[in-house]
Amino acid sequence: MSELLIKNGRVFDPINSINGDIMDIAIKNGKIVDDIPLSPDTKVIDASSMIVMPGGVDAHSHIAGSKVNSGRIMCPNDGRSGIEKRTKITRPCSGYTVPNTFAMGYRYAKLGYTTVFEAAIPILHARHTHEEFGDIPIIDKGGLVLFGSNWQVMEAVRENDIEKLAAYVAWGLSASRGYGVKIVNPGGGEAWGFGKNVSGLHDTVPNFDVTPAEIITGLAKANEMLHLPHSIHLHCNLLGKPGNYKTTIETMKLLEHIKPSMDRQVVHITHLTFNAWGGTNWGDFESKADAVADYLNQHDHVTVDMGQLIFGNATTMTADGPMQYANARLLATKWTNGDVELEDASGVVPLSYIRKMYIHDIMWAVGLEVALLTKNPWQVLLTTDHPNGGPFVNYPEVIALLMSARKREEEMSKLSNKMRDRTTLSGIGRELDWYDIAIKTRASHAKILGLTDHGKGHLGAYADADVTIYHINPDQVDAGREHATVKKAFEKPAYTIKDGKVVAMNGEITATPEGRTFWVNASVPEEDNTRLMKDLRLKFRKYYSINLANYMVQDSYVKHPVVIKAGGS
């Protein structure tokens, strides 16, 4: 079939420890191969003086599902921006913070990304997520499933029956065709059903007699019992509240003693921009990113992502219902509230991040501080928690900020003085290099998701032939000074190659193949399953609005599935 040779590129492939070597990358039948004999059919791309990286991987983004759609419905104004007419091969696009499904795929591909994970799927609404996945072209997808305020989970945790909990997690992943365990404000989503929230890790969830700490450790144990490729993926309690860095660190400490079932972290804590905050109220609000980074520098069982704030419009969307209510009241803005029966809550609030508003300025600094103060680049992933911190199309801006102290200084000069006083950003001289950026935008994402063995995030033999070639010569460009050039190069990669096919060139889509969907099928002992199903049948009969038989996502909803097997040893 098709053969492709990328010649003489400067290759950055951190998983295989390749740091800017001049190499050829050979592709055959959609996979990277060690070598191909040059036949007349082989297409050759001359990548000399260009950077070659594995296709981008995004482990945390909100690209599909009911809350993204709520965002679209409540922000018709968002559809006025980002309008792109259809072409011979692409459908029309619109939107900035909540673009339409087609735009999600095209824009990620144009940015050099080939794999993106949706970070919050309620099992009950998973069918909707997969329908949107089916509509998102080019990129490979997968999704993390919400378990943090689920009745079945909390009951199993209360009974301290980790086997049954694991059986439910396996069943939930299968029912939603999901990939991993997402926990959002554990217990808070249930408390929100009664108009309340949990006040910390050791507060009791109403009617369930469990604490967030117990839910987190229970799910972490179940996650490792099942040998899931990804660790638990956690949105901490008290997110969005001044002083929450203590809870964030306490949460990390809680999981120190848990052994990972494979070579990866025990917990991924997401969007630190929103939960490395000091102070006691909005008046004395400050950054405590340094304290969080200190902890990360001493412990390797945790990975985090930035959730970098981008000034301008954003649409915040999360399963953290009570936090969103507080947000909407604080900002006196519109708000959507969602209740997912026995499973979770949700909220959507559109807002604008404004320069010189010191709270926003400090939040902007927090994400960067975490990324720059944490020594190990593998521990902090580059995200904007799209579209909570800002839309993913701004990743090049974040890359430029991380690579250039001068750019940060230029940006800081536009911000409030309080930001300088209450963060450590102005004292940080660190500038990341190309290798670090390759880690933060693809290698670490694939690694924490456990996708490296499934061909993502690297360019070793048999990996998926997802390659991005950037129009920039690392020998000639000093990223610290020429940050505008860096940003431009990352905004419009020369080539995005997906499964060996050029899908985008210089910011134009050239092909629109359909992507795959990863999901995890974990096996559990039959006896645990029997106990679980007894519980579930009762729940569906008594409480759910739909029948158990109609609950599971059918295979016909999942286009091009890739099933990853997991389960006890």
Added chain:
Amino acid sequence: MQTVTLTPIIQSKISIEAETITPDNFAGKTREEIENITIWEGNHKTRLFEFFKIALEGKDSPENTKIIINGSIPRVKRVGEGMTDGMILINGDVDMHVGAKMQGGVITVKGNADSWAGREMKGGEIIIGGDAGYYLGAGYRGESCGMRGGKIIVFGDVKDYAGEHICGGEILIKGSAGLMPGISNNGGIITIEGNTEMPGAEMKKGTIKINGVVETLVPSYKQEDDEEIDGIVYNKYTGDVVAGGKGSLYIKK
């Protein structure tokens, strides 16, 4: 001075999108060029001469350009959208979105204007001799700001939600207004000579003055001392308390 006269020759049943009819776009053009300006009839791209007979006098800059539409154009939308200067005179009725996003100049509608007249306008003046529809001087769906500047005068009545999300500028309604004029007012001035209902819900800033009868007042307003303006005594209220607002609502005693 440049004067362009458009006389409608056929009335389309399908709505026509005519944001190209502006003094900015017509100024300095020949008759042939104006005739060939693009408009859309539904999803069909067409040109101005298909619907209008065009007469041209003189050639000048936008501020000295006057467009006269001789007759009703009840299915022609977005006339004068984004215009910065000059004049448009419509001797009849006009469809939705007349003067949307207008920045300067004057639009005069002798007949009625449909909904969304002066949507998101920033400057200039719209004078409507007849009635206006819903959402006069309002914002686009989902936006937090409607009209930001300029002035709209309506001699007849208007329907519901006049000045929704208005952030600046002035609306004067000589007749009556429908439900909730000035909803989410954030700094505009609205004067209604006739009657209305539930004015100023969610008002944060700005002023609404009503000389007619208000059947229902939203309950979330705080009554202040009476005030006299131009010899008329008004009940004064501030609110909307629900939105933490500090807008002023005057209702004739």
